[in-house]
Amino acid sequence: MKKFLLGFTFAFKGLRYAFATQINFRVHVFAAIIAIAMGFWLHISAAEWNWILLCIAMVLLTELLNTGIETLTDLVSPGYNVLAGHVKDISAAAVLIVAFFALITGLIIYLPKLLLLFGYAA
Numbered sequence: 353m354k355k356f357l358l359g360f361t362f363a364f365k366g367l368r369y370a371f372a373t374q375i376n377f378r379v380h381v382f383a384a385i386i387a388i389a390m391g392f393w394l395h396i397s398a399a400e401w402n403w404i405l406l407c408i409a410m411v412l413l414t415e416l417l418n419t420g421i422e423t424l425t426d427l428v429s430p431g432y433n434v435l436a437g438h439v440k441d442i443s444a445a446a447v448l449i450v451a452f453f454a455l456i457t458g459l460i461i462y463l464p465k466l467l468l469l470f471g472y473a474a
């Protein structure tokens with residue numbers, strides 16, 4: 353049981369490290385808070401909440417994996433190395449793909465509601 357609880361402590365340490373060192377992670381946490389606030393404001397459905405929360409989880413997950421990969425790359429290859437560069441670029445591309453998917457999902461869910469709210473026909 354003690355080992356299980358210790359696992360949470362380590363996980364929170366990882367979250368704190370990512371939040372403190374990665375501006376992208378902080379931006380994505382901020383975007384997640386905005387998306388959740390908009391969900392309450394626009395009264396989205398249960399299915400729509402599912403999509404929004406899935407997007408948030410996927411973006412933060414890939415951002416954390418990206419931070420881990422970058423940190424590991426710096427550890428094993430502190431100097432310039434073409435392969436190290438590829439590893440970091442590929443890892444960053446994974447975040448980009450998921451963030452783009454999240455943006456499109458957010459637009460599909462929120463844009464029609466916002467247009468309706470501000471008096472435009474959807």
Ligand SMILES: Nc1ncnc2c1ncn2[C@@H]1O[C@H](COP(=O)(O)OP(=O)(O)OP(=O)(O)O)[C@@H](O)[C@H]1O
Nearest residue numbers: 374422429430431432433434436437438440441444
């Ligand atoms: N050791 C290296 N060898 C070759 N190219 C590297 C190396 N480290 C970084 N790069 C190149 O520089 C880019 C930026 O690297 P950097 O470590 O600053 O990543 P970052 O995405 O800006 O991360 P951070 O959020 O830590 O600043 C990488 O995507 C890669 O193209």
